[in-house]
Amino acid sequence: MLYRRFGKTNLKLSVFSLGTMRYLGSQEIAQETISQAIAFGINHIETARGYGSSEEYLGSVIASGLLVCRSQMHITTKIPPTQDAETMRRYIKESLARLNLDYLDCLGIHGLNTWEHLDWVKSENGCMQAVREAVAEGKVRYVGFSTHGSLELILAAIETNLFDFVNLHYYYFFQRNALAIQRATEKDMGIFIISPADKGGKLYTPPEKLKEFCAPFTPLELNYRFLLTDSRITTLSIGAANPEELIEPLQVADNGGELNQAEIMAFERLEKQQNLALATDKCSQCYACLPCPENIHIPEVLRLRNLAVAYDMDDYCQYRYGMFENAGHWFPGMKGNRCTECGDCLPKCPENLDIPALLNDTHERLKGKAGRRLWE
Template identity: 40%
Template structure:
């Protein structure tokens, strides 16, 4: 295993973290009596495999169903064997959980303490404010007397080591959060950044400038459902598996400290770990794959559209937008389907629009024909592809629309 300094926490963070949202019994907030013996045995084997490989960061959340309670049957024993990592030293266990900010800071505190009881621990090393996806939620976190102040008080009480946040929000929002200094600011951030979604890089740069630790959320799943990649993507990434390619793409940047690996079983670590020896050969293995992926995108949508399709598009909640359509996301998913055959991934993400709340904001293009031509023209007139956007949106809906998808949990 390789380790990187996790920003100003000074923790020695493994470059792969064990995320806790795939091995639990259920997404329901259920008691332990629903947990089957085989499920708990598999969870324990998965954590043991993580420790064996040096994956010493275990990350979960209150919103991950039975995950916290099931980990509570495992982590206290591991903590005794592997004391807190403190300031460096990869041998220590690093435990993180995440709690959503609440309008009532007292309720946030109650939920943190309840999560500690579920984990059967007096303290977690990393406490994340889960889902800072809008400026309203950010304000509930950082306002005077808000949840971040509560988290800092819990830190003084010895109940958590460092405080960060997770987000599916816009790049501008993430930059605002990582640069905020109220209540001491945030020590780390969980965000999305990987090959198919690179637009949050300014937020990573802002985090680096402020010495904020950078944790990449779900690069295997949200990064393209790479555990079951389409044949075209497999061919484009040869001789690497897409998971290995994506890991190397992320870890080539020293600003990135750790990638979440949402393991569902012990063997899920194998592909990811095979990337580590290749970190010394990045200049050799990455350029040919990057060139093929780029060429496939250009052939599918054209060079100009590949580079500039987001330019001039209104935000989904912009007053001049048409029907709250999240055009940047819709067109992004269309491009991925056309270039890499990521159609199944595109359908999964597209059909969350309108069903994912602030975790996946805005709407798809199902209602495009209910709007006047004048309204659509006004919405997209600043785009260099103003004459094509509506056709592209309609094409995306025909390609990706279907049954509504409901979020199972919060990552």
């Protein structure tokens, strides 16, 4: 297992962290998963107030004495932004009690997703007042934020200088937040990549076409290598639901070196396939088409179309597309069939894409049952 400095916190974290959103099944499975993670060398566990019984399960493990050396095992929990300090004080107290901890190594503001959330964070009497008090009292060591927000919002949050680390979505198949990686690095913030297997493409159950273009590597392995070769990134989340799901990710846990020739060739095949399959319909993700009068997140809708057409990633794309209109600020935007063909986006597109037609095509390809956040 490799370990890297988590930005200005100076914590040395394992390059894989155990995320606990998915071990909601039982206390026994939680204990087995945590025990196995520690045996593999993981020294960072992340949970959240909103993850069902996750804090309680982890708290029971802590109370059992499994985490023998507390100073060498780092615990993060996440709490949503609140408009007032008193609510945040209560939330911090409750999380510490559930976790059976005297202090948190890291507290993340969970889901800093909207400009209103950022206003709450920046407010003199808002939630950060309680967070600052907790830091002063030794109940919290370091403070960061997780986000599903726009790149512009993420950059604005980084510029507040209120945070020691950031939890980001950033993967081979979603590189929109590259500027946030760079700016956070310049601010010496720790960078934690969340859900690289699931949100990164449901890469634990890849389609045959994707496996073909990634061979001799698995798609999951290539995505992990894409991230681990970036020394700016400290740690990647493994959302293991059981001990067995730790095995494949940790096979690359000691490989943070440069891409080898075979890996480079695999990435080149992926790029070539996307260009050939999409031809003149490829969306380059420039975001120039926004804002949309109907609040359609055009780039994200067309990113999903890119992946479905190029690699047959229909399962992942339907899963993500189904969250539009169903997940609030966690996945904002309307579905492609909301397009009125107003034409507002057409002159903005540098590729001259027929965006209304592509939105309709995406909807026909990916429409299905509505999706929701796993922990909701």
